[in-house]
Amino acid sequence: MSFDLAGRNAVVFGVANKRSIAWSIAQGLHAAGAKLAITYQNERLELEAKDLILSLPGAEAFMCDVSNDAEIERVFAKLKDRYGKLHTLVHSVAFAPADELKNDFVNTTREGFRVALDVSVYSLIAVSRAAAPLMDDGGSIMTMTYYASEKVVPRYNVMAVAKAGLECTVRYLAFELGKKNIRVNAISAGPIKTLAARGIAGFGDMHKTHAERAPLGRNVDVNEVGATGVFLASDASSGITGEVIYVDCGYNIMGF
Ligand code: NAD
Numbered sequence: 001m002s003f004d005l006a007g008r009n010a011v012v013f014g015v016a017n018k019r020s021i022a023w024s025i026a027q028g029l030h031a032a033g034a035k036l037a038i039t040y041q042n043e044r045l046e047l048e049a050k051d052l053i054l055s056l057p058g059a060e061a062f063m064c065d066v067s068n069d070a071e072i073e074r075v076f077a078k079l080k081d082r083y084g085k086l087h088t089l090v091h092s093v094a095f096a097p098a099d100e101l102k103n104d105f106v107n108t109t110r111e112g113f114r115v116a117l118d119v120s121v122y123s124l125i126a127v128s129r130a131a132a133p134l135m136d137d138g139g140s141i142m143t144m145t146y147y148a149s150e151k152v153v154p155r156y157n158v159m160a161v162a163k164a165g166l167e168c169t170v171r172y173l174a175f176e177l178g179k180k181n182i183r184v185n186a187i188s189a190g191p192i193k194t195l196a197a198r199g200i201a202g203f204g205d206m207h208k209t210h211a212e213r214a215p216l217g218r219n220v221d222v223n224e225v226g227a228t229g230v231f232l233a234s235d236a237s238s239g240i241t242g243e244v245i246y247v248d249c250g251y252n253i254m255g256f
């Protein structure tokens with residue numbers, strides 16, 4: 001599978017370590033010839049993320065906490081300066097305070113709700129607004145979602161509300177940015193053992209059951225998500241916008 005992204009500039013948000021979905025997409029974009037800017041959240045992740053990012057020839061690393069407007073502004077000013085134009089934006093960021101994914105949904109706190117929707121949903125609007133003026137040749141924006149936005153997955157809780165909001169945000173952004181030939185889509189990935197999944201109680205059992213029920217009889221590999229990201233960045237997906245694309249070995253089609 002080879003898509004040619006030579007001459008394209010991409011920015012990827014959400015690399016924490018080598019298991020991150022963002023890292024898999026970044027590697028795929030790089031292999032297809034794109035020039036990459038990759039962001040990581042904060043100083044705590046800097047050591048691991050920066051080494052990884054700089055291991056990709058030509059890639060540049062930027063720190064950006066997406067809950068901070070000034071940091072987003074600062075990063076896009078640098079991107080404009082360094083690259084001029086942007087063609088692809090990957091948003092692979094989500095967070096809810098740990099307690100919100102442990103406690104009963106009915107006890108969701110106002111602050112937990114605010115943080116989850118701010119980091120996991122509003123940030124897509126903020127980075128898309130900042131990226132659009134750099135996407136003079138049109139562009140492709142993608143984000144990561146999960147099936148629990150539609151059907152209940154116990155303990156995904158306020159993150160499910162956030163993902164439902166995120167998928168809706170994708171449609172509204174796709175509508176408005178369509179006139180600039182900017183496409184906006186979401187990839188709905190099956191469960192993958194990343195840092196964000198690691199701390200979740202019962203994730204191991206869920207992962208196993210998911211594989212048993214999926215039509216392909218296995219779980220998705222992170223590089224299959226990476227390949228879909230490359231497809232969405234490429235002209236091969238030029239007619240696709242506002243969509244949620246499932247990369248879940250077919251799990252979502254099952255009723256029983
Ligand atoms: P990950 O932990 O590697 O990535 C999550 C990223 O979000 C991290 O890099 C983290 O630093 C970043 N982040 C959190 N708060 C931030 C903030 N305030 N500012 C900037 N960055 C921030 O885990 P992942 O599984 O690769 O998650 C990436 C995306 O994929 C998320 O949107 C997640 O919901 C989604 N997703 C994951 C799975 C799964 O099973 N792992 C399945 C479907 C969708």
Ligand code: 0WE
Pocket residue numbers: 094095096097098099101146153154155156157159191192195196197199200206
């Ligand atoms: O989107 C996710 C996880 C997102 C996530 C993970 C954490 C863990 C650490 C958001 N916020 C936090 N906050 C933390 O403090 N996934 C799709 C993976 C996931 O998480 C689940 C799952 C699955 C699958 C939580 C409960 C049930 C299933």
